Amino acid sequence: MAVISFKCPNCDGELIFDPSSQKYKCEYCNSLFSQEELDAMQPATEGEKNAQTDGSQGTQQDTKGNAAENEGEAVCYTCPSCGAEIMTDQTTAATFCYYCHNPVVLGKRLSGNYLPNRVIPFEITKEAAQKGFLDYVGKKKFVPKAFFDKKQIESITGVYFPYWLYDVELEGNMDGSARNIRVWRAGDIEYTETKHYSVRREGDVTLRNLTENALMKANVKLASGVMPYRFEGMKEFHMGYLSGFLAERRDIEQKAVQAKMQQEMRESAQKLMRETITGYNSVSVNNTFFRPKRENWSYVLFPVWTITYKGRNGKIYYYSMNGQTGKVCGELPIDRAKLAMTSIITSLVVLAAGLLGGYFIW
Numbered sequence: 001m002a003v004i005s006f007k008c009p010n011c012d013g014e015l016i017f018d019p020s021s022q023k024y025k026c027e028y029c030n031s032l033f034s035q036e037e038l039d040a041m042q043p044a045t046e047g048e049k050n051a052q053t054d055g056s057q058g059t060q061q062d063t064k065g066n067a068a069e070n071e072g073e074a075v076c077y078t079c080p081s082c083g084a085e086i087m088t089d090q091t092t093a094a095t096f097c098y099y100c101h102n103p104v105v106l107g108k109r110l111s112g113n114y115l116p117n118r119v120i121p122f123e124i125t126k127e128a129a130q131k132g133f134l135d136y137v138g139k140k141k142f143v144p145k146a147f148f149d150k151k152q153i154e155s156i157t158g159v160y161f162p163y164w165l166y167d168v169e170l171e172g173n174m175d176g177s178a179r180n181i182r183v184w185r186a187g188d189i190e191y192t193e194t195k196h197y198s199v200r201r202e203g204d205v206t207l208r209n210l211t212e213n214a215l216m217k218a219n220v221k222l223a224s225g226v227m228p229y230r231f232e233g234m235k236e237f238h239m240g241y242l243s244g245f246l247a248e249r250r251d252i253e254q255k256a257v258q259a260k261m262q263q264e265m266r267e268s269a270q271k272l273m274r275e276t277i278t279g280y281n282s283v284s285v286n287n288t289f290f291r292p293k294r295e296n297w298s299y300v301l302f303p304v305w306t307i308t309y310k311g312r313n314g315k316i317y318y319y320s321m322n323g324q325t326g327k328v329c330g331e332l333p334i335d336r337a338k339l340a341m342t343s344i345i346t347s348l349v350v351l352a353a354g355l356l357g358g359y360f361i362w
């Protein structure tokens with residue numbers, strides 16, 4: 001089951017996941033199908049074809065899987081609709097056929113260890129994403145005209161990006177000392193009373209959904225810039241959600257992010273426990289101890305609309321939108337000529353005002 005495409009039972013057209021109805025839509029006959037209906041259908045599949053690109057080894061049926069998992073290899077698949085070859089990156093999990101533009105899902109790339117635990121399906125449609133992008137750019141000054149180009153806007157792409165999610169229940173305690181000071185005056189004498197307290201807290205802290213990027217080539221600023229997602233919108237993973245979008249699988253493993261995430265969780269837990277010590281003039285914490293009682297890791301795919309723009313200086317600009325909430329994040333190019341024109345006009349206006357006032361002196 002290497003390449004999956006979901007076919008419409010009425011007309012054999014391609015089914016794609018439709019964010020507005022949260023169903024599967026045939027773009028040819030406009031039929032809509034639920035998840036249950038899709039599950040009942042047999043998806044069309046094609047095997048990987050000659051996965052070895054350097055041709056140094058003949059690829060047999062039984063070695064195909066290994067070839068696809070080789071680090072950094074570009075791998076060829078066969079499009080189930082037109083039979084053309086589809087070239088993919090190591091991390092590609094869903095894409096489009098370059099020739100017939102039909103969506104293909106590389107099921108094998110997301111199986112076994114790589115099977116996502118959960119997914120947040122797209123809720124923002126492509127049209128809404130394009131409009132959101134125009135609204136966002138429209139509010140900014142000095143953006144080059146080419147940025148608004150129709151083709152540029154149409155190139156907006158929906159991508160599922162891989163993330164690690166971490167939930168933990170910690171038990172811990174905190175020891176500290178605190179002081180309360182009271183000052184009063186009686187006649188000529190000022191009294192100061194200092195009360196010393198020994199403070200101890202014990203308890204459990206539950207933290208959920210700490211999110212960490214799981215793709216090396218992801219633009220980290222954008223991957224975190226579109227956060228947060230509404231986690232209650234997470235669904236059980238189905239390959240069908242990827243149809244009509246691009247998807248990447250992870251290449252950063254849990255052990256690579258584990259220490260950092262656990263440290264972050266410990267710091268959050270300490271902060272929460274510290275906040276329960278109130279009612280003193282001053283507090284100093286001497287000891288804290290936290291131990292995870294229960295923890296849970298999940299591997300998830302989250303939706304992002306993304307657009308890139310190559311500036312005149314060759315610099316690539318990125319713009320992203322959270323595919324569930326519509327939150328935007330990005331860096332926009334600045335048209336120097338537009339900027340310069342504005343400052344010339346401004347100084348002309350100042351000059352004119354000076355002349356009108358009659359006190360402009362050369």
Ligand SMILES: [Zn+2]
Pocket residue numbers: 008009010011012013026027028029030031
């Ligand atoms: Zn159809």
Ligand SMILES: [Zn+2]
Pocket residue numbers: 079080081082083084097098099100101102
């Ligand atoms: Zn094709």
